Structure formats: structure tokens, C-alpha cells
Amino acid sequence: MKIDPIHQFNIEPLFTIGHIGHQTIAFTNSSLYMLIAVAIISLLMLASGAQLVPGRLQSVAEISYEFVASTIRSTAGAEGMKFFPLIFSLFMFICVSNLIGIIPYTFTISSHLIVTAALALLVFFTVLIYGVAKNGLKFFSIFVPHGVPGYILPLVMFIEILSFFLRPVSHSVRLFANMLAGHIALKVFAGFVAMLGFSLGALGWVGGVLPLALTVALYALEILVAFLQAYVFAILTCIYLNDAIHPGH
Amino acid sequence: MAESHGGAKGPAAGAHTGAEGGHGGGFPPFESSTYASQLVSLAIFFVVLYVIVSKLALPKVGGAIEARQNKIEGDLAEAQKLRDQSDAALKAYESELASARSRAQAIGNESRDKANAQAEAERKALEEQLAAKLAGAEKTIASTRTAAMSNVRGIAADAAGQIVQQLTGVVPDAASVNAAVDASLKG
Numbered sequence: 001m002k003i004d005p006i007h008q009f010n011i012e013p014l015f016t017i018g019h020i021g022h023q024t025i026a027f028t029n030s031s032l033y034m035l036i037a038v039a040i041i042s043l044l045m046l047a048s049g050a051q052l053v054p055g056r057l058q059s060v061a062e063i064s065y066e067f068v069a070s071t072i073r074s075t076a077g078a079e080g081m082k083f084f085p086l087i088f089s090l091f092m093f094i095c096v097s098n099l100i101g102i103i104p105y106t107f108t109i110s111s112h113l114i115v116t117a118a119l120a121l122l123v124f125f126t127v128l129i130y131g132v133a134k135n136g137l138k139f140f141s142i143f144v145p146h147g148v149p150g151y152i153l154p155l156v157m158f159i160e161i162l163s164f165f166l167r168p169v170s171h172s173v174r175l176f177a178n179m180l181a182g183h184i185a186l187k188v189f190a191g192f193v194a195m196l197g198f199s200l201g202a203l204g205w206v207g208g209v210l211p212l213a214l215t216v217a218l219y220a221l222e223i224l225v226a227f228l229q230a231y232v233f234a235i236l237t238c239i240y241l242n243d244a245i246h247p248g249h
Numbered sequence: 250m251a252e253s254h255g256g257a258k259g260p261a262a263g264a265h266t267g268a269e270g271g272h273g274g275g276f277p278p279f280e281s282s283t284y285a286s287q288l289v290s291l292a293i294f295f296v297v298l299y300v301i302v303s304k305l306a307l308p309k310v311g312g313a314i315e316a317r318q319n320k321i322e323g324d325l326a327e328a329q330k331l332r333d334q335s336d337a338a339l340k341a342y343e344s345e346l347a348s349a350r351s352r353a354q355a356i357g358n359e360s361r362d363k364a365n366a367q368a369e370a371e372r373k374a375l376e377e378q379l380a381a382k383l384a385g386a387e388k389t390i391a392s393t394r395t396a397a398m399s400n401v402r403g404i405a406a407d408a409a410g411q412i413v414q415q416l417t418g419v420v421p422d423a424a425s426v427n428a429a430v431d432a433s434l435k436g
Contacts, residue, residue: 006276006277009276010277011277011283011286011287023285024286025285025286027286027290028286028287028290030286030287031294034290034291034295037294037298038301041301041302041306042298045301045302045305045306045309046306046309048310050310050312050313051313052317058313061306062310062314065307065311065314084307085299085302085303086299089299089302092302093295093298109291111278112277113278113279114278114284114288115287115291118288118291119291119295
């Protein structure tokens with residue numbers, strides 16, 4: 001019994017859709033889980049009824065709605081509600097796909113940097129384009145903080161500009177690394193249980209209790225992380241958008 | 250845009266694969282051959298999700314929440330209106346009660362005054378009647394006494410004449426006897 005914690009992240013093409021240049025575009029297991037996530041979100045939001053007194057499913061849909069709406073209002077103000085569909089889509093997509101990913105034998109979309117980077121760049125360019133379109137050159141005043149003495153202003157501006165352009169990196173790597181590390185840790189601890197059992201016999205099964213308990217604890221933690229990382233991604237999106245909406249902070 | 254990002258990660262993926270070792274395909278998140286497929290499917294599904302969310306899901310759920318909010322506000326306003334109505338009714342009832350009470354008091358006072366006045370009038374009439382009777386009685390007494398007194402004078406004069414006749418044997422003159430009796434009655 002060999003522990004292979006990386007295997008769960010493999011991308012396996014299911015069928016080919018077409019070609020772009022020399023690149024083969026395939027419908028992969030990742031695509032399948034994206035489809036499942038989109039289907040679950042659509043089902044939750046659309047098939048949950050619109051009763052005056054909500055049922056359970058409708059309550060979940062409405063709580064998600066209110067949760068994201070209040071997050072936007074508190075971080076980006078009422079004007080941020082323009083981006084409600086975008087932030088809601090991001091939050092639900094990441095949250096649902098992370099939660100699906102915790103189920104054993106499933107695939108976690110956001111454990112691939114290319115996916116989180118694409119989402120982070122989507123946010124980055126939305127902020128950049130909307131910020132410039134709405135505020136013109138005034139948008140770049142976010143790089144010039146108020147009340148900084150003139151002689152260190154160049155340094156501060158350099159740091160501000162650098163941190164602005166590093167945003168998509170931290171934004172994407174945070175989500176990717178959390179999901180990746182959590183899943184590897186789960187796999188390793190769960191693998192210990194089986195490995196001890198198969199290699200040491202009865203003693204091994206007894207010894208496996210500790211990693212099993214750790215797996216259970218990690219599993220609970222991972223459920224929290226799955227939700228929390230989606231929330232962090234969404235709230236950072238709100239904060240970045242707030243810069244574009246109100247650049248004179 | 251993400252394509253170039255993926256390209257930049259290429260060398261890192263290679264280094265990682267070397268370090269990991271033992272895995273046939275290397276470290277999957279850094280396998281650049283899978284990037285195009287993932288990006289295309291992410292683009293398709295995220296756009297689909299965005300359209301569903303912005304065109305259908307959010308209007309529907311938001312509409313349900315708003316409808317509930319409106320219903321609650323409407324119901325509260327209705328309740329407030331009804332309460333105002335009942336307050337007004339209570340006030341009207343109380344003022345009606347107060348006016349009825351004051352009217353009852355007025356009627357009581359009036360009838361008491363009337364009764365008092367009537368009793369007073371009757372008493373006065375009775376008193377007058379009694380006074381008249383009293384006056385009549387006094388007049389009768391006075392006339393009776395005058396008559397009696399005049400009788401007494403006659404009797405006294407007769408008696409005096411008789412006494413004088415008995416004692417002296419002379420019949421006294423009536424005028425002098427009367428004068429003497431008058432003098433003695435006065436004294």
C-alpha cells in the first residue's frame with residue numbers, strides 16, 4: 001500500500017472537444033466537476049421556490065444571497081452592488097466546488113493554480129478596467145496614500161504599485177495552496193491508517209486509531225477551510241473593487 | 250492573459266516534478282498541457298453560471314426577499330392603522346362616557362333643584378295658610394275677650410249697684426256706678 005497524495009489532483013480527459021492550435025481541448029474530470037458545481041448552484045437558486053414562508057432549500061438560497069449582499073455592502077458600499085452577480089458567482093462557484101471536493105474520490109477544481117489564477121485575474125482586470133473607466137487617471141491615486149512625507153513618497157508608491165500588481169498572485173495562490181495542502185494532508189493521514197493496518201497487522205490497526213482521529217479532525221477543519229477560502233476570495237474581491245469604486249481612500 | 254501566467258509557471262512545474270519523483274505524470278497542478286482544457290471549460294462554465302446567476306437566480310431570490318419585506322411592511326402598516334382606529338374608538342367612547350356622566354349629573358342637579366323649589370313653595374303656602382288661620386283665631390279671641398270684658402263690666406256694674414243698694418238701701422245712679430266700675434277695671 002503506497003500513499004499517493006498527488007493522484008487526486010490528476011486531470012483526466014474524458015473526451016475531446018476540439019483543438020486550438022496544437023492544444024487539444026478536452027472535457028476533463030475538472031470540467032465535469034465545474035458542470036456539477038454550476039448545476040448544484042442553479043438548482044439551489046432556481047428550484048428552491050419563492051414562497052412567502054421559505055422552505056429549507058429556499059432558506060439556504062436566501063441566506064447565500066443575503067450573506068454575499070451584506071458582505072458587499074459592508075466592504076464596498078451600496079455602489080458595490082453593481083458587482084453582486086460577479087461576486088455571488090465567484091463565491092458560490094468556489095464554495096460549492098470546494099465543498100464537493102471534500103467528498104472522498106471527488107475532484108477539487110480550485111486545487112489547480114490555473115483555475116484560481118484565472119479567477120483572480122478576472123477580478124484584477126475587472127478592478128483595473130472599471131477603475132480606469134469610472135475614475136480616469138484619478139484611479140491611480142490609490143498608489144499615492146495621503147499624509148505621507150514627500151521624501152519617502154516614491155518608496156511608498158513603489159510598494160503600493162508592487163502590491164497592487166501582486167494582488168492576483170496572493171489572491172489565487174491563497175485559495176489554491178489552501179485547497180491543495182488540505183487535501184494532501186487529509187490523504188496522507190488517511191493513508192497512514194491503511195498503511196499501518198496492512199503492514200503491521202493487528203497492532204497496526206490499533207496504532208491506526210491516532211491518524212484516524214486526526215483525519216476526522218482534519219476533515220472538519222477542511223469543511224471550514226472550504227467555506228472560509230470561498231469567503232476570503234469573495235471579500236478580497238469586494239475590497240479590491242472598493243478601490244475601483246472609491247479610489248480616494 | 251491567463252495563458253501567459255500558465256507559461257510562466259512552466260519551469261516551476263518542471264522543477265517540482267523532479268523533486269517529487271516517482272509520479273508518472275509529475276505534479277498535476279503544474280502540468281501545462283492541461284491548462285488550455287481547464288481554462289476553456291472554466292470560461293464556459295463560469296460564463297454560464299454568471300448568466301444564470303445574474304439573469305435568473307438573483308432576480309428570483311431577491312424578488313422573493315423583497316416581496317416578503319414588502320408584505321411584512323404592509324402588514325405592520327395595516328396593524329398600525331388598525332391600532333390607531335381602535336385608539337380613536339376608545340377615545341370616542343371615553344369622551345362619550347364623560348359627557349353622558351356630566352349630563353346625568355346635570356339632570357340630577359336640575360331635578361333636585363326643582364324638587365327643592367316645589368317643597369319650598371308648598372312650605373310657604375302652608376305657612377301662609379297657617380298664618381291666616383292664626384290671625385283669624387287671634388281676631389276671634391280678641392272679639393270674644395272684648396265681648397267678655399264688656400259683659401264683665403255690665404255684671405260688675407250690676408253687682409256694684411246691688412251691693413250699694415243692699416248696704417245703703419239707696420238705688421245708685423247708673424252713670425256713677427259705671428264710672429266707678431270703669432275706674433276700678435282700669436286700676
